[in-house]
Amino acid sequence: MTSQETTTGPGTAGQAVRRAVIVTGGSRALGRATTGRLAAEGCDLALCGRDPESVETAAAELREQHGSTVHAECLDVLDEAALDGFVRRSAEALGRLDGLVACAGGARGGDLLTATPEDWADTYRLNVGHSALALRAAVPYLSRTRGSAVLVASVSGWKPAPPAQYAAAKAAQIHLAASLARELGPRGIRVNCVSPGSMLIPGKGWDRLRQQDPEAYRAFEGEFPMGRLVAPEDVAAVIAFLVSDQARAVNGANVPVDAGQNAPSAYGY
Template sequence: MNSVDDTDVAGGAREAGRPGASKRAVIVTGGSRGLGRETTLRLAAQGCDLAVCGRDAASLEAVAEEVRARHGRTLHTERLDVLDESALAAFVRESAARLGRVHGLVTVAGGARGTDLRDTEPSDWDLTCRLNVTHPAIALREAADHLAGTGGSAVLVSSVSGWKPAPPAQYAAAKAAQIHMASSLARELGPRGVRVNCVSPGSMLIEGKGWARLRDEDPRAYRAFEKEFPGGRLVDPREVAEVIAFLLSDRARGVNGANIPVDGGQNAPSAYGY
C-alpha cells in the first residue's frame, strides 16, 4: 500500500457547520476516478482521513496529490482490482489498521461485462455480479467490526438501472441485488449500531466516460437523451458525492436500509429507451 504524507493539518480542511468531521476515517473502493474521485474529494473537504483503492496507479496518485494539496488530509492508496477478493479483504483490513478507526465505507467500484442476452456468456453474468454484489459484501464483511466500534455506516453505490429497467440485463439485475442486499445487511448489522444504505445515481456526465462521448460524437442523440431528465441535464457526480457524504454523517442517523435515488427524476436509464 502506498501512503501519502501522513502529517495531519490540524483543523486544516474543517468546514464551517460540519463539527467533528476531522475525526472521521473512511474507506472508498474505486475512489480515484469519476464518482469515486468526487466522493474522495468531498470527504477530504469535510476533514476525513481516507483509504482509497483503484485499478489505475496514475489516477490514484493524482487524487492523492489533489487531496494533499487542497485539503492536507491523510490518504492511503492501493492499486488493486476488487475482483481479487483476497486483495480487497486485505486492503480493508490494512486500511483500518493504518487509519486506526473506520467510521465509513463507500463501495463505488462497479461495472458490467457483456451486451444483450444473445451475446452474453455465463462468465459475463458472473463477473458483473462479483463486481456489484460480491465486492461490496466482502468489503463490508471486513469493515463491519470496525464500523460497529465507531457507530459508523456503509454506502453502497448502486444505479438507477437497479430499479428502473434498462439493458444490459446483467447490470440491472446486479444493481437491483445490491439495493436489496443493502437493506438486508442494514437489518443484520443494525443491532450492532451499523447503518447500511444505497445510493442510486442516475446517468452522470463525467468527462471521458460514455455520456460525455455521446455528447461529443452524437450531439443530436445526446440532446434527445437529456429530455429523459425533467431538469434537462444529466446528473453531476458532485451531487451524488454530496448525498454519500450526508449518509455517512451523524445527520443521517435515522436513515438505514434505504435506497436514495440521485437521478434528477430521470425516466429511462438508457439513451436507447427501456
C-alpha cells in the same frame, strides 16, 4: 454532527479525532468526486483503484488540497484477498473506521445473446460481491465507531435498461443494503444505498455520446425534467450525508440521485 465536525471514539478520552472513510474505486469519476467531498468535510480517507497513476494522483491531490491522511492501494476489487486486506490495512493505517463507500462497479459483456456466463458472474461479483466482502471486512471496525456503509447502485437497478446483467446486479445491490441494514443494525452499523442516474463525466459514455451524436444526446436530456444529466458532485454530496451522523436515522434506504430521470438509456425502455 456533520462530516466537517470531529467525533470521539473508544479510547480517546474525549479527545477529538477525524472521521475515517474507505472509498473503493475512489480515484476516478464518482469515486473521485466522493473522496474530494469527504476530504473537504474533514475526513481522512482510504481509496483503491486499478490504475496506479490515477490512484497516486488522487491521493496526492487529497493530501495537498485538504490536508487529509490518505491510505491508497492499487488493486482489482474482484481479487477477494486483495480487497479484504485493503479494508483491514486501511482501518489500521487510519486508526479507526467511520464509513465505507462501495463505489467500484460496472458491467461485463453485452446483450443476452452475446454475454457469457463469465460476464454475468463477473458483473455480479464486481457490484454485489465486492460490496458484501468489503463490508464484511469492515464490520469489526465500524462496530467500534457505530459507523455506516453506502453501497453505490444505479437507477438501472429499478428502472429497466440493458444490459440485463448490470441491471440485475444493481437491483441485487439495493436489496443487499436493505438486508444488511437489518442484520448489522444491532451492531450499531447503518447500511444504505445510493442509486445515481446517468452522470455526465468527461471522457465517459454520455460525454462521448454528446460529442459523437449531439442530436441523440439532446433527445436523451429530455428524459430529465430539468433538462440535464446528473453531475458526480451531486451524488457525492448525498453519499457524504449518508456517511455522516446527520443521517443517523437513515438506514436500509435506497436514495435515488437521478434528477427525476425517466429511462436510464438513450434508447428508451
